[in-house]
Amino acid sequence: MSWLLLALAIVTEVTGTIALKYSQGFTQLKPSLVVVTAYITSFSLLGLSLKGIDLGIAYAIWAGVGTALAAIAGVFLFQETIGVVKAVSIGLIVIGVAGLNLAGRTAGV
Numbered sequence: 237m238s239w240l241l242l243a244l245a246i247v248t249e250v251t252g253t254i255a256l257k258y259s260q261g262f263t264q265l266k267p268s269l270v271v272v273t274a275y276i277t278s279f280s281l282l283g284l285s286l287k288g289i290d291l292g293i294a295y296a297i298w299a300g301v302g303t304a305l306a307a308i309a310g311v312f313l314f315q316e317t318i319g320v321v322k323a324v325s326i327g328l329i330v331i332g333v334a335g336l337n338l339a340g341r342t343a344g345v
Contacts, residue, residue, distance in 0.1 A: 238288030245281035246298055248274045250305045257314060293336055300333035 252274030258267035285294050304326045310316035 238285045241281045241285040242289060242294055242297060245278045245285060246301050248281065249278035249302045250309065252278060253306045254309055296336045297333050300329045304329045
């Protein structure tokens with residue numbers, strides 16, 4: 237259940253970040269309300285996920301996957317450019333998150 241909560245926390249954090257772009261510096265009411273609601277929801281779900289996941293692992297996954305997804309969303313939703321360096325950097329984030337997750341699972345071994 238903790239992993240599901242973490243996944244939902246990531247989805248709502250990315251939703252809030254996308255809405256942040258649409259809010260145009262909090263000058264648009266509806267996207268601004270989505271930002272606040274999504275971030276409150278995300279932090280709440282992240283906090284609940286910590287009941288079953290180590291803090292360092294949960295936060296690294298939340299931040300890393302959220303960052304990678306936000307970068308990818310920027311490319312598809314806002315036509316932001318993606319070059320080799322950006323693509324490799326996103327890949328490194330994913331590898332780092334996977335490594336932390338693997339390290340967390342084998343820490344007791």
